[in-house]
Amino acid sequence: MYVPNDNLTLAADAHASAAAHRTxxxxxxxxxxxxxxLLIVLAVTGTLYCLQPQIEPLLYRDRMVVAAEAxxxxxxxxxxxxxxxxxxxxAVPTTAQIGTDPRRSAEFVFRLPSGExxxxxxxxxxxxxxxxxxxxHRLMKQVRNLHRALLLGKTGELLMELAGCWTLVMIGTGIALWWPGGAQKTWRKGGVWVPRLRLRGRAWWRDLHAVGGIWFAIGALFFVLSGLPWSGSWGKQFKELATSAQLGYPKGAWGEAHVHSTAPAVSATQGGHDMHAMHDNHDQHALKMDxxxxxxxxxxxxxxxxPEVPPHAPGAARVSLxxxxALAAAQGVTDDYSIALPKSQSGVYTVSYFPADPKAERTLHVDQYSGRVLSDIRYDDYxxxxxxxxxxxxxHMGRYFGLANQIVCAAISMGLASMALSGFVMWWKRRPQRELGAPPRPVGRPAMRVWRGGLTVLGIVFxxxxxTMLVVWISDRIAFGRTGAAGS
Structure with missing residues (x-):
């Protein structure tokens, strides 16, 4: 009769656990x-950008701030x-910034002959x-461009998008490495929720990194997931998919006060010829809100x-700004919004309201000649x-619940920057001379089906x-494939 060897089973389990840990x-x-x-760049620029309402009036006080008068x-x-x-x-006027703060100047944006x-x-x-x-070239515009694209255009957008995606891998592996388990690591011991400050050297940094990382993990996950829809490659494709599937804003805007997914049927006696002409023009028009x-x-x-309006005779009177x-105020849009001015005789006024409370978001397109509201897009239409x-x-932008939201975002951002720095210190203390210092590859291939499945899903979604995961995997096999023992 066969009797299982418990010692061999335990040894095999320990070997599999060690192999999974190293992987x-x-x-x-x-x-x-x-x-x-890149995480340090994102953290610093993100913190600065969420404090834009406080920073810009200080930087450009001579232009933005005036003495309130009766x-x-x-x-x-x-x-x-x-x-x-x-x-x-x-210069050609393109945008009017509308605000009611008695201490703020009036701002108008012009397009220069140079294109800027x-x-x-x-x-x-x-x-x-x-x-x-x-x-x-204003500071906050540069900060925003650095945050989104490293001032490198499309290449920078792709790098920042990749940084967000790989942060998901970093969060997932970090939580798995931190997760208490086994005989020597329990939920009650230090090093799980609180760093063991009595430690010294690299062990102290490891505790600080692991414990701090778990506290900031949720914030990091939220920042990545809320930021990726705005990314230049995947975010643009996702927006197109959401719009076409009517998960974003339904395609087509028809009528004065409501939004419909298709153009309403109009009989010939009701001016159907004009509506069909407008429909054809609408379908062919390429100008988007972005x-x-x-x-x-x-x-x-x-x-x-x-939308566009039928062009009028040259010199036809526009409704005034x-x-x-006044029309926007009658629709409930009263402060801190932008109006894009008509670009041509067939253009429209576009009122764009992007407030802290998403439920109040509003987009109005107004006929420049009649002042009629051509479309009215509200949060409930999304x-x-x-x-x-x-x-x-x-x-994500620190707007929803005011100053407290800004402080929370800044704290999470700087916390993530500190995690990046502590990770660098740990690597610097551990790395061998003239080598990359990657953790050794385990002997044998652990199953880890859930982990491999998760990476596959991420690779399909992004x-x-x-x-890049394939590039890393191939490079790892070719350039850094040596195994060996190393402490963790």
Whole structure:
């Protein structure tokens, strides 16, 4: 009769556990090696950008801040004319920033002959020109571009997208390595929820890294998942998919106050010929909300079409900017929003309201001649996915619950930066001379079906990441394939 050898079974289990641990550690190392410098950039720039409402008025106080006066403010049309007179020769007005704060100047954005844009600031009480500021080169624009693309254009967008995807691997492997288990690691001991400060050297850094990492894991996961829909490659494709599947904003905007997924049927006696002409024009028109010169638009409406109106005779009168502001106020949009000005005789005024509360988001397209609302897009018109992303965006940017939201975002961001730095210190203390210092590959191949399945799913959902995982796997086999013992 066969009697199982418990010692052999325990030894096999211990070997399998050690092999799994080394595999996870190895992947955590490679993910961290790539993500660590980019994570620091993301943390610093993200913190600065979420504090934009406080930073910009301090940096550009001479242009953005005025003394509040009891005198009435000049009309928007008058202020626009003053700004136009102070703009460079050949500049074309594109956007008006609308606000009611009595201490803030009036801001209008102009497109310059060079193709760049410039903000012109005017005292709303006297009409005096306060100065100009390049849209592309102002500090917060540079911070945002650094955050999203490292100032490297499309290449930088792809790198930052990859950094977000590989952060998911870093979080997953980090939690698995931290997870208490076995005879020597329980939920009650130090090193799980609280670092053991009595330790010294690399062990102290390891405890700080592991415990700190688990506390910041949820925040890091949220930042990645809420940021990826805005990424330049995967995010754009995801937005197109969500829009076409009506999980984002339903395709097509028809009618004055509501949004429909298709154009309503119109009989010939009701002006069907004109509606069909408008429908044909709408389908052929390529201008999207994301193409407008707006500082920020809700994610859900980015790929929606901007309607056009039948062109009028040259010199036909437009409704005034003040009328559009009054119309927006009548629709409940009263403060801190942007109006994209008509670009041509067939263009429209577009009111874009991107507030802290996603439920108040609003997009209005207004006929420049009649002042009629051509479309009115509200939060309730979004698909479920777009509604979730709207909330995620507001929280991600530190806007949803005010200053407290900014503080929480800054704390998480800087905490993640500290995790990157502590990981670097651990690697520096452990690395051999003139070698990469990757954790040794285990002897044998552990099953780890759940882990392999998870990586496969990530590679399918994020194809660019899937390609880089193959590159890492092949490089690991070719260049860093030696096994050996190393401490953890």
């Amino acid at each position: 996870l550690w190895r992947w955590h190392f490679y993910a961290g090696l790539f993500v660590m410098p 005198a009435p403010r000049l009309s928007r049309e008058t202020l626009l004319a003053k700004a136009f007179a102070g703009a460079p020769l050949g 844009s410039e903000s012109v600031y005017v005292n709303p009480y006297s009409g005096a020109l306060l100065g100009t500021l390049s849209v592309e 193409d407008l010169p707006l500082p920020q638009t809700p994610w859900a409406v980015g790929l929606t079409d901007v 003040d009328s559009v502001v 698909g479920r996915v777009a509604q979730w992303i709207s909330y995620g965006t507001s929280l 194809p660019l990441m899937g390609a």
